[in-house]
Amino acid sequence: MLLSETTSNGFFFLAPWIVFFPLLGLLTNLIFGGWFMKQPWGEKAVGWIASAASGAAFVASALLAYSVSAAHGEMMRWTIGEWIHIGTLQLDWTFRVDSLSTTMMLVVSGVGTLIHIYAIGYMREDVRFKSDLGRYQRFFVFFNLFIVAMMILVGGDSYMMLFVGWEGVGLCSFLLIGFWYEMDTLARPSWANSNAAKKAFIANRIGDFGFLIAAFIMFWTFRSFQFDQVFEAAKNIPPGIIVAITLFMLIGVAGKSAQIPLYVWLPDAMAGPTPVSALIHAATMVTAGVYLIARSAPLYSLVPQAQNIVAMTGAVTALFAATIAVGQYDIKKVLAYSTISQLGFMVAAVGMGAYVAGMFHLVTHAFFKALLFLSAGSVILGLERGHHHLAHHEGHPSTSLRAGSEHEGNHSEEVFDPGDMRNMGGLRKTMPVTFWLYMIGTLALAGIVPFAGFWSKDEILLDANLHYPIVYWLLTIAAFFTAFYMGRQIWMVFFGEARHEAAAHAEESKPIITAPLMVLAALSILGGALNLPFEGFHNLTQWLGHTLGEVEAGDLNWMVAGISTVLALVAILVSWLIYGRNPLTKGQPDPLKKPLGFIFTGMENKWFVDEIYWAAFVDRYVDISRFLADVIDWRFWHDWFHDKVIAGTYNWLANVALNRYADQKGIDAFANLLGAATAKLSATLRKVQNGFVRSYALSILLGVVLILGYLLLK
Amino acid sequence: MVPVNYYIILSAILFTLGALGVLVRRNPLIIFMSIELMLNSANLAMVAFSSAIKSFSGQIFVFFVIAVAAAEVAVGLALIVQIFKSRHSINVDEMNNLKG
Numbered sequence: 001m002l003l004s005e006t007t008s009n010g011f012f013f014l015a016p017w018i019v020f021f022p023l024l025g026l027l028t029n030l031i032f033g034g035w036f037m038k039q040p041w042g043e044k045a046v047g048w049i050a051s052a053a054s055g056a057a058f059v060a061s062a063l064l065a066y067s068v069s070a071a072h073g074e075m076m077r078w079t080i081g082e083w084i085h086i087g088t089l090q091l092d093w094t095f096r097v098d099s100l101s102t103t104m105m106l107v108v109s110g111v112g113t114l115i116h117i118y119a120i121g122y123m124r125e126d127v128r129f130k131s132d133l134g135r136y137q138r139f140f141v142f143f144n145l146f147i148v149a150m151m152i153l154v155g156g157d158s159y160m161m162l163f164v165g166w167e168g169v170g171l172c173s174f175l176l177i178g179f180w181y182e183m184d185t186l187a188r189p190s191w192a193n194s195n196a197a198k199k200a201f202i203a204n205r206i207g208d209f210g211f212l213i214a215a216f217i218m219f220w221t222f223r224s225f226q227f228d229q230v231f232e233a234a235k236n237i238p239p240g241i242i243v244a245i246t247l248f249m250l251i252g253v254a255g256k257s258a259q260i261p262l263y264v265w266l267p268d269a270m271a272g273p274t275p276v277s278a279l280i281h282a283a284t285m286v287t288a289g290v291y292l293i294a295r296s297a298p299l300y301s302l303v304p305q306a307q308n309i310v311a312m313t314g315a316v317t318a319l320f321a322a323t324i325a326v327g328q329y330d331i332k333k334v335l336a337y338s339t340i341s342q343l344g345f346m347v348a349a350v351g352m353g354a355y356v357a358g359m360f361h362l363v364t365h366a367f368f369k370a371l372l373f374l375s376a377g378s379v380i381l382g383l384e385r386g387h388h389h390l391a392h393h394e395g396h397p398s399t400s401l402r403a404g405s406e407h408e409g410n411h412s413e414e415v416f417d418p419g420d421m422r423n424m425g426g427l428r429k430t431m432p433v434t435f436w437l438y439m440i441g442t443l444a445l446a447g448i449v450p451f452a453g454f455w456s457k458d459e460i461l462l463d464a465n466l467h468y469p470i471v472y473w474l475l476t477i478a479a480f481f482t483a484f485y486m487g488r489q490i491w492m493v494f495f496g497e498a499r500h501e502a503a504a505h506a507e508e509s510k511p512i513i514t515a516p517l518m519v520l521a522a523l524s525i526l527g528g529a530l531n532l533p534f535e536g537f538h539n540l541t542q543w544l545g546h547t548l549g550e551v552e553a554g555d556l557n558w559m560v561a562g563i564s565t566v567l568a569l570v571a572i573l574v575s576w577l578i579y580g581r582n583p584l585t586k587g588q589p590d591p592l593k594k595p596l597g598f599i600f601t602g603m604e605n606k607w608f609v610d611e612i613y614w615a616a617f618v619d620r621y622v623d624i625s626r627f628l629a630d631v632i633d634w635r636f637w638h639d640w641f642h643d644k645v646i647a648g649t650y651n652w653l654a655n656v657a658l659n660r661y662a663d664q665k666g667i668d669a670f671a672n673l674l675g676a677a678t679a680k681l682s683a684t685l686r687k688v689q690n691g692f693v694r695s696y697a698l699s700i701l702l703g704v705v706l707i708l709g710y711l712l713l714k
Numbered sequence: 715m716v717p718v719n720y721y722i723i724l725s726a727i728l729f730t731l732g733a734l735g736v737l738v739r740r741n742p743l744i745i746f747m748s749i750e751l752m753l754n755s756a757n758l759a760m761v762a763f764s765s766a767i768k769s770f771s772g773q774i775f776v777f778f779v780i781a782v783a784a785a786e787v788a789v790g791l792a793l794i795v796q797i798f799k800s801r802h803s804i805n806v807d808e809m810n811n812l813k814g
Contacts, residue, residue, distance in 0.1 A: 691810025697736050 010067030014060040015078035015095035018105055018151045021060060025053020026144035033137035043136050047120030050140035054116045054147050058109035065102040073099055073546025077157055084160075088223050096157035096227065100547040103359060103540075104154035104291055107366045111283045112147050114516040118374050119143065119275040121512035125381055126273055129388075130180060130187050139179065139273070146172035150284055154291060158225040159215050162292070166211065166256065169285045174201045176276040177269045185271050186415050196268035203265035207255015214248035217241065231298035239303050246299055246306040249292065250313065257289025258340045259347055260317045264610055266340055270332040274377030277332060282339045282373050283366035290343065290362050293350040297548050301353060308468075310351030315464075315474035318344025320607075322481035326488065326592070327603025330419050331376045334489050338445065339369055341478055345460055348471055354463035355548050356531070356541045361460055363540075364452035364527040368444035371520040375438040376419075378509040378517070379493060382431050383418035386505035416502060421492040423500035425583065430506040435494050437517045442490055444524040446483035447568050449561075452527030458561050459533060465560050476564060483568035487575030496583025721762035728755035742794050742804050746787060753783045 029036075029046050036042040068074065075098040084091040119139065127136050149172055153165025178197030184190040219225060221241050222233040234242055253259065258266035269281045280286070293300060293310065300307050318341045325337035342365050349358030417423060428435040444451035447458070457479060464472035498504035508514075531540035533556040578591050593600050602608070728751055735748025757776045764772025798804050 689813060691813030693806045693809065694737050694740075701733055701737070 010070055010076075011060075011063035012067055012076045012078055012097055014063055015076070015097050015155065016080045017060045018057045018064070018095075018109065018155055019148055021056040022053045022144045022147035022151065025050050026141055026148060028053075029137060029141050029144065033141065037134065037137050043124055043133075044120070046137050046140050047116070047123070050144050051113060051116035051120065053144055054109055054113040057147060057151065058106070058113050061102060061105035061109050064097050065099075065106060068097060068099055068102055068546070069543075073543070075547065089219075089225075091158060091160055091225060093161065094157040094226075095155045097155075098547045099543045099545075100291075100294060100359070101154050103363065103544065105151065107287075107363055108150045108154060108284045109147065111366050111370050111520070112150075112279055114519055115275050115279040115283070115370060115374065116140075116143060118278075118377075118513055118516040119273075121510055122275055122374075122377055122381065123273065125384070129384055130183070135179070139176075142172055142175050142179070143275070143279070146176070146280060146285070150288075153288055157227060159218065159227070159230070160225045162295070163211065163215065166252075166288060167208065169280070169288060170201065170204045170208070170256070173204070173269065173280050173285055174198075176280060177272040179272055179276065185419065186417055188415060193271040196265075196271040200265040200269050203262045204255045207252045207262055210248045210251025210255070214245045214252065217245050217248065221245075227295065234299055234302060242299055242303045243306050246296070246303055247309065249296065249299075250306070250310055253289030253292055253310075253347065254313065255289075256292075257286050257343045257347060258317075259289070259313050259344065260320060263317060263321065263340045264613060267333055267336040267606070270330070270336050274332070274373060274380065277336070278370045278373035278377070281336070282369040286339065286343055287346065287362045287366065290346040290350055290358055293347070294355045294359055294548065297350075297353075297355050300351075307351050307353060311348045311464075311468055311471050312351075314344045314346065314348030314351050315468075315471040315478075316344070317341070318348060318478040319474045319481070320344075322478045322485065323603055324606050325485040326481060327590075327600055327605075328485075329421050329590075330417075331379060331421050331424070331489065331493060332373070332419055334421075334485055335369070335372055335376060338372075338482065338485065341482060342369065342445070344478070345457065345475060348475060349460040349463065352463055352468050352471065354460060356544050357456065357459040357463050359544055360531050360540050361456035363530065364444070364456040364524070367520055367527050368441045368451070368453055368524040371437060371517060371524050372441035372445065374513075374517050374520065375434050375441060378434045378513055379424070379427060379431065379438070379506075380418045381509055381513070382427070382434065382506035383423065383500075383502045385507040386430075387416050387418065387502035389505050389507065390501050416500070418502065421489065422584065424493045424498070424503045425496045425500075426494070426498045427503060427506055428494040430504070431508045433508055433514050434517075437514065437521050438494065439490065440521040440524050442486045444527075446486050446572065447479055447564055448483075449565060450525075450528060452524050454565070455528030455532060458556075458564060459531065461560050461564055462533070462557050465557065476567065479564055480567045480571045483571035484575050487572040488579050491575060491579035492584060495580055497585075499584065499586040718762050718766040722759060725755045725759040725762070728752075728758065740805050740807055742790075742806055745806065746790055750783060750787070753779055 028049050033042075033046050036045045039045070068076070075096065077094050077096055079092045079094045081093045083093050123136055123139050127133050127139075146169060149165050149168025151165070153162055153169060156162040156165060174197050177200050178194045180187070181194040181197065182189060182191075184192035215225065218230060221237055222230050224230055224233070251262075254262045266281060266286065270277050272281070300310065321337045321340035321344060325334050325341065328334045328337060342361070346358045346361050346365070349355075349361060440451070444453035447454045461472060461475055461479070464475055498506075529537075529539075531538060535555065582591070584591070590600065590604075593604075596603075605611075732748045732751030732753075732755060735751065736745050739745055739748065757779055760772040760775050760779075764770060764776075794804055797809065801808070
């Protein structure tokens, strides 16, 4: 390991270990996991090794953050090896330890570790419901791999190293969305899950294309990928190029952070197991785009035009996704659209230059959205347990593990969907712990004082109110919808009467599942303390200010805070009037359906964006493919060019030129000529051989005379 | 002492007669006799030169030639006998089976 550029006290030498620890966990489970799984304690070992690997990364991150803080926010680089040295390009595997990257490391490894622990319990049941115990090991290998990639992403000191992590987390996202690749979310044989994985991968590829173009322009202009060198050189570059770089980067952000127009993959990504939705598709990976913009703050700050576009993208996404969330029935889909909406908040914040507010919301959102997703996972498991319990109770004892799903197929016409909120209701009695945890997450997301979400959302609204009124109003309306759909979800899931037998028999989850949730719940309550809008409490602002430069610390604006709080409370009240006062009964359509009419149909059907994309892009793509395959490739290249031109030329060459002319008239003719000449010569010479011995004797005599004559006269 | 030139002239005449005999006669026996004539004309020349230069090597050659001629005649007469047996003719002009 090389020495760092500057020598300093502290734990900076731990920088590479944020990657190596999870890598060790991954390799251990990869190599020995198969053997572990054969032991009675195998699942626990695999799960805890993965969790310990992630926890060790968290400890390393904490020590790194401590070191940065001890060095008064001084940035540190730690190089572990050469990567690409070509000409003037000097690219190394260098970790960058500063306040921004350590914040991300703490979130990724901290929330990651909690979700790892949760997954020990969750996956234990999931693999049993789906009857494939062997996949337990695979899950934790992928999960550790994700931590590795995410740490490379946030720890890298150059856009290229960030890109390595960026692609790595994309791969893990793909692998984990398609974790149950041969079934759909209801464990029926289908390719639905793998299609969701492919959709995520392709949508991200479009985004990565934007990122790559940005990187290419960057290299062409600055001849470097290293953050500081790029930011330094950017000051002397015409703003047009910076606009191009930042906007192409925005495409990458839209792909990874699920913004309009590339957000469509995230709702489908809920096909993955719930810990995956919590870790990758809510708390960490999808915030990579926000981190990228915050990291590129010096670039964005140079071009206000690009900032406007980023802020508007985020704000529109926030509102648009919030409206869709209102019309969803799947507990995880609501949270998925909520995530898109909240990511819109963050992107809008970093677009407005409020990088600290964006990062603050990123951190608190990681807490409460992970909490919500994991609680939703607990609800789903509870319903699955209830369903399982029922199936056993009704005299269909199942010996095989697959029985749970076979059962559903046999004895009820429709397959039971444990994620459908219309099947739930009244769960607060059967799952009280989960209910309270969910409530905390909901209040944090809805932005109720004093939960974490209130402070971070308020800070974004505050900055928007100061500089971007349109963004402010879009986000405020989005916040109203946020509180409304979360209220709707709470009433539908936990209040009223059970609308399905399984919900009535739901069972509370074990402590291995609820314990990590309690930590997250505590963080969701207290997370706001990171950056309270009062003089002397701007901790995160000061902390990130070391990296992002001096950022203005906003103090509480009573009007902004008041409007958002009142709106949130009104939204919850409205949701109570609609869903709480008269709880949904079994089979009853959504009460909003009638009054809102086609608007609700739009919300319910995601505003038909998937269908529009399908018609506008996928079908056209198929048309182009068909044209290329049928007309260009088959008819033009194959039928015409290959068969007519190449084969025709070859045939002509072979039959006419070579065969008829070169071979028949050239070589054959020459050979025949030789034969004919020989025949003719021999016909002449044959006459000499006349059979008269005496004429032979005469020839000999003449020959002797000639030779002797020659010798004599010579 | 007879000069060597006379012997050479006699030898040349004999050789010419022998060669003509080979060319013009059709009877193989006559042809053989003509060949003997040619051989002996050569023998005559060699003996003459041998005596002229006082060397015995020419005379030794002559003995060889006589021996070879005897062997040749023996083989040749055997061939002629065989040909006569199968064709009842020994006319050389009729022996043209190898005609091209």
